[in-house]
Amino acid sequence: VGTIDSRRVRDACATIETRGSRRVHEHCATKWFLYGVTTWRVRLSNAAENPLKEDLLLGVNCDGILLLDPQTREQVGAQHSFSDIYSWAYKHSAFAFVSGTVSKKKYQFETREGKEIAGTLQAYVNVLMALFTNAGSSSGGN
Numbered sequence: 001v002g003t004i005d006s007r008r009v010r011d012a013c014a015t016i017e018t019r020g021s022r023r024v025h026e027h028c029a030t031k032w033f034l035y036g037v038t039t040w041r042v043r044l045s046n047a048a049e050n051p052l053k054e055d056l057l058l059g060v061n062c063d064g065i066l067l068l069d070p071q072t073r074e075q076v077g078a079q080h081s082f083s084d085i086y087s088w089a090y091k092h093s094a095f096a097f098v099s100g101t102v103s104k105k106k107y108q109f110e111t112r113e114g115k116e117i118a119g120t121l122q123a124y125v126n127v128l129m130a131l132f133t134n135a136g137s138s139s140g141g142n
Contacts, residue, residue: 034073037061038120041070042095042109050107052076058095058109060120062128065097067107082128088121090114 037059044054052067056076059066064081068074080099088097095114098106111117 034059035061037066039068040111040113040117042111044107045094045110046106046108050105056109058111058117060117060124062124065099065121082125085121088118090118 038061039057039059042056042058044050044052044056047054053069053076055070057068057070057073059068064079064083064085066079067076069076080097084099084101086098086100086104088095090096091114093110093112093114094108095111095117096106096108098104
């Protein structure tokens with residue numbers, strides 16, 4: 001679990017000449033731990049089965065799902081990459097996902113934003129699948 005000191009990144013980016021600075025800024029920003037993460041405040045409802053805090057931020061980005069401490073924004077537990085996420089589901093007052101390759105673990109959360117979380121996950125999967133499909137067809141299927 002790592003974080004990047006935003007002051008060091010900002011200072012490093014500030015030393016670069018103006019020419020090409022946008023590209024360099026984007027490169028620096030994408031290295032930031034929480035770059036592109038959309039978060040929702042959730043409450044872990046199967047806490048007896050998971051050694052995590054009950055109150056968490058659930059984050060979704062292009063890599064998968066992150067669970068974060070709401071005060072420090074530091075990652076809690078392992079990141080759940082899309083390749084490890086077996087399934088997810090939502091209902092009016094809850095969101096859940098199953099993650100793991102060998103042994104699957106279910107995470108259940110109380111939240112009124114389950115539909116938005118599921119929609120964000122699905123949007124990322126759709127984009128990643130389109131990129132994967134286009135990459136395969138542009139290389140001649142090899």
